[in-house]
Amino acid sequence: MSTDRQRYKGLFISLEGVDGSGKSTQASLLVEDLQFYGYDVVFVREPGGTVLSEQIRSIVLDPQNDSLCDECELLLYEASRAQLVKEVIEPALSSGKVVVCDRFYDSTFAYQSAGRGLEADLVKHANTLGSCGISPDRTLVYMLDPTVALSRATQNSVDRLEAEGVAFQNRVSAGYNQLIQEESHRVKSIDAQGSVEQVHKLTRDCLADLIPQMRELSE
Template identity: 50%
Template sequence: MPFITLEGIDGCGKSTQARLVAAALKHAGHEVVSLREPGGVAISEKIRALLLDPENKVMCDTCELLLYEAARAQLVHEIVRPALAAGKVVVCDRFFDSTSAYQAFAGTVAREDADVANALAVGDCVPDLTLVFDIDPAAAASRREQRDDAPDRMEAKGLEYQQRVADGFRTISREHPERVRLVDATQPIDAVFACVLAELAGVGLAVSADDARSALSALMAPAE
């Protein structure tokens, strides 16, 4: 079954869309494993805490790269590869394209070094479809400001950094058109989701209108 990853700068709305995708596919009868990066398993969640802790300001880009890859390698080993082998759909909020965009395009890691590290971490677990949610960094920052939580270490790197990340994702989409699709993330949630569903249908994961509405309704329902 397909392996789907969702990418984009901080505040682009990809995590919301990841929840919608997982819910819609479950309504459609698929077995779905929904994950986030870094994290997803105990070891990787501990690494996530290190990576995103705003106190770790002295962390260099090489350390950052290797920690992300360590978390990713463990996630692939424990969850991704076994789930795909069992015929389940895997939906992951971030994967190796984030490392290329953040640590290489926006950071100081050489692109070829990031590519080698990515390949070592994931082996043959390459996504069938990667959706990049494209939005201006200033608009994304405005969205983040509406949240109650403080910015994590990556979000705190500023607009110029986020712009380099966004440009990196756009470059990746041009380099890999067979796998990577840009989605206009400036639209309302339901309109973005409609674009996502069209891309899912292209990899054999058609979702009915009823199943899509059920996913949207569950997301929008007020918390009890």
């Protein structure tokens, strides 16, 4: 198993989707599956995953920080990511572990480029810097109608991005669709409309070529 197949012994899986799509639940279930089969798993989230990155998370998601400009938001996400990669992800992959990441740089393209309107090449360049050149081996995007997803996400407290509303989430969803079309070898779409177990089966199916045990779980 390897990310950038010549560089690392480990496997890197990221999970994506609009807020309320259920990806975080699926990430937890995936980690349980991998651990059941004896894989050494590191589970992280973005933004976050380190002390410094969690401090940045509190800034970018705080609804009181509504004056945060789009460019500043982008750079904060990239700063959080770079710290996570260098402190956690890169060492884990180098030692042969499986890294499961709840969001990675595809979120930045979907939210900051498609959602905010920042120029795509600028965001992609920033993503290369923030990820330190590391790319997931497989990215799973949980697709759900943004109206339905947002109603789920806002049942309790609402963060700064969830507060942007349905129009913003529609643009984010369109950004994910673009990635699915452009990078179909890496980015796989999962219909998130079903039950948790139905979506879990789809998750396993999308990873069976990389992790043979997933095929056994899906049967």
